[in-house]
Amino acid sequence: MAHFAKPEAGSWTEQYPELGTGPVSYEDSISPAYYEVEREAIFRHSWLNVGRVEQLPRKGSYFTRELDAARTSVIIVRGTDGEIRAFHNICRHRGNKLVWTDYPAEEVDGTCRQFTCKYHGWRYDLEGALTFVQQESEFFDLDKADYGLVPVQVEVWSGFIFVHLDPDNSETVASYLGELGAGIADYPFGEMTQVYKYRADVGANWKLFIDAFAEFYHAPVLHAKQAVSDESNKLQGYGFEALAYQIDGPHGMVSSWGGMSPPKDLNMVKPIERVLRSGLFGPWDRPDIGELPPGLNPARHRAWGTDSFVFFPNFMVLVWEPNWYLTYHYWPTAYNRHTFEGTLYFVPPKSATERLRQELAAVTFKEYALQDGNTLEATQRSIESRAVTAFPLNDQEILLRHLHKTARDKVAEHQARQGETAVQISAAS
Amino acid sequence: MSLPPEFADLEPFADWALETEAERYAKRLGSTMDELQAFYDAAFPRLEAALAHLDGLPLDALPEDATRLLWLCYSLVNASFPVEVWRQPRVPDSGAATMDMVTEPAV
Numbered sequence: 001m002a003h004f005a006k007p008e009a010g011s012w013t014e015q016y017p018e019l020g021t022g023p024v025s026y027e028d029s030i031s032p033a034y035y036e037v038e039r040e041a042i043f044r045h046s047w048l049n050v051g052r053v054e055q056l057p058r059k060g061s062y063f064t065r066e067l068d069a070a071r072t073s074v075i076i077v078r079g080t081d082g083e084i085r086a087f088h089n090i091c092r093h094r095g096n097k098l099v100w101t102d103y104p105a106e107e108v109d110g111t112c113r114q115f116t117c118k119y120h121g122w123r124y125d126l127e128g129a130l131t132f133v134q135q136e137s138e139f140f141d142l143d144k145a146d147y148g149l150v151p152v153q154v155e156v157w158s159g160f161i162f163v164h165l166d167p168d169n170s171e172t173v174a175s176y177l178g179e180l181g182a183g184i185a186d187y188p189f190g191e192m193t194q195v196y197k198y199r200a201d202v203g204a205n206w207k208l209f210i211d212a213f214a215e216f217y218h219a220p221v222l223h224a225k226q227a228v229s230d231e232s233n234k235l236q237g238y239g240f241e242a243l244a245y246q247i248d249g250p251h252g253m254v255s256s257w258g259g260m261s262p263p264k265d266l267n268m269v270k271p272i273e274r275v276l277r278s279g280l281f282g283p284w285d286r287p288d289i290g291e292l293p294p295g296l297n298p299a300r301h302r303a304w305g306t307d308s309f310v311f312f313p314n315f316m317v318l319v320w321e322p323n324w325y326l327t328y329h330y331w332p333t334a335y336n337r338h339t340f341e342g343t344l345y346f347v348p349p350k351s352a353t354e355r356l357r358q359e360l361a362a363v364t365f366k367e368y369a370l371q372d373g374n375t376l377e378a379t380q381r382s383i384e385s386r387a388v389t390a391f392p393l394n395d396q397e398i399l400l401r402h403l404h405k406t407a408r409d410k411v412a413e414h415q416a417r418q419g420e421t422a423v424q425i426s427a428a429s
Numbered sequence: 430m431s432l433p434p435e436f437a438d439l440e441p442f443a444d445w446a447l448e449t450e451a452e453r454y455a456k457r458l459g460s461t462m463d464e465l466q467a468f469y470d471a472a473f474p475r476l477e478a479a480l481a482h483l484d485g486l487p488l489d490a491l492p493e494d495a496t497r498l499l500w501l502c503y504s505l506v507n508a509s510f511p512v513e514v515w516r517q518p519r520v521p522d523s524g525a526a527t528m529d530m531v532t533e534p535a536v
Contacts, residue, residue: 351483352480362533363507
């Protein structure tokens with residue numbers, strides 16, 4: 001039985017005829033050859049969010065990001081002029097990785113006045129210029145001006161730092177993020193500087209974890225034991241229906257009901273939640289952040305709880321009704337592995353009570369995400385059997401259909417540009 | 430140096446006053462359900478008193494004993510999941526999965 005209205009087309013999915021309604025193939029998540037094309041077509045040809053401006057608080061602040069899918073590491077740095085720049089993390093002399101500490105594959109951050117290569121001591125300033133060459137006179141016709149760090153396109157949008165690895169890219173981040181981005185651009189992300197960040201190595205294709213977080217159809221079932229049992233049975237009886245879905249270009253969003261912060265009946269929640277007045281949806285007593293931007297709660301529903309934005313390819317923003325947000329990133333490391341990052345952002349607490357309420361939300365997040373992550377490994381293993389090759393997706397799974405189609409389209413466009421023979425991946429088998 | 434004097438009754442559980450989420454989660458996984466239940470039964474009824482004590486102090490300049498009390502409260506939050514819902518230290522259905530907190534607030 002429907003609890004929330006659907007669009008006139010009869011379903012969310014049928015509003016977008018190009019998505020189809022038939023079963024889909026997950027060959028795009030189990031083929032090593034296909035993943036190799038995705039690395040080039042998607043991860044070297046899309047704006048990628050690599051962090052936030054708060055990570056670069058002062059001149060000389062820097063951090064590195066390992067973009068394995070795009071086959072590079074990047075340095076993001078705030079220069080002496082205050083500008084944020086990005087460079088490939090490679091020394092121009094013999095190709096050593098420029099910025100790292102003990103382990104070459106690990107990301108690092110800090111503050112410095114210049115970058116010095118560990119190998120032969122070449123130095124670069126924060127603007128990327130080569131400033132010192134060890135035994136410079138031993139080289140042949142070397143002009144330091146020709147050997148600056150290789151720049152990477154970088155842009156800041158609402159405090160989020162994006163890089164683009166295609167030097168020929170001419171689209172701005174704001175244009176790329178389209179209407180869905182514009183609708184939340186004025187959210188006070190910059191006021192939410194109390195950060196909890198989780199990282200996990202997940203044995204599943206990157207798109208499968210986005211799938212898991214782009215639908216809530218699974219929530220009443222997979223997470224049934226997280227609620228007290230009466231509440232859990234009720235939730236499973238209702239199932240899940242979104243308040244709204246929106247798709248714009250490669251991006252999508254799902255708007256979901258909440259109602260748990262605070263709950264109508266305190267017996268619905270656990271004792272720790274009753275005492276702390278907090279839970280999965282965050283602290284019930286919300287900070288004042290002024291009016292919300294127009295892109296949130298598009299159905300203008302009074303039961304609104306959270307909006308999940310899927311910004312292609314691997315960046316999600318979830319804004320919660322109690323005035324906090326979280327981000328997800330999915331960084332592929334193989335066709336069947338990726339590094340997942342979940343980061344929670346709150347307005348800094350003014351008291352121990354507020355701090356503990358945020359702690360409860362952050363710990364609750366992990367309890368849920370562990371169940372999600374483990375389920376994905378099970379999915380990856382079984383779809384690799386190819387015992388089943390076509391999977392029916394329902395109307396509450398519209399964003400999955402859209403994500404996989406977008407990825408396939410990007411791969412096809414890239415192959416057309418390159419004149420390559422397409423890797424055979426069909427929408428449905 | 431341990432907990433504030435008003436919370437002397439929690440001293441037997443002072444080893445739960447751990448600074449990082451990784452330490453708290455590891456202690457949870459390394460505990461039996463009986464140990465988790467004993468900690469919860471002692472600390473949960475004192476949570477509101479602990480909040481009242483801590484809220485009377487500046488969060489950005491807590492004395493050392495109050496900081497330890499706050500850490501112990503963080504552990505109570507972590508231990509509440511096995512005690513209140515899971516009936517086991519680990520999250521059910523999380524077998525092979527891990528999730529590490531790589532950034533957390535200073536206090």
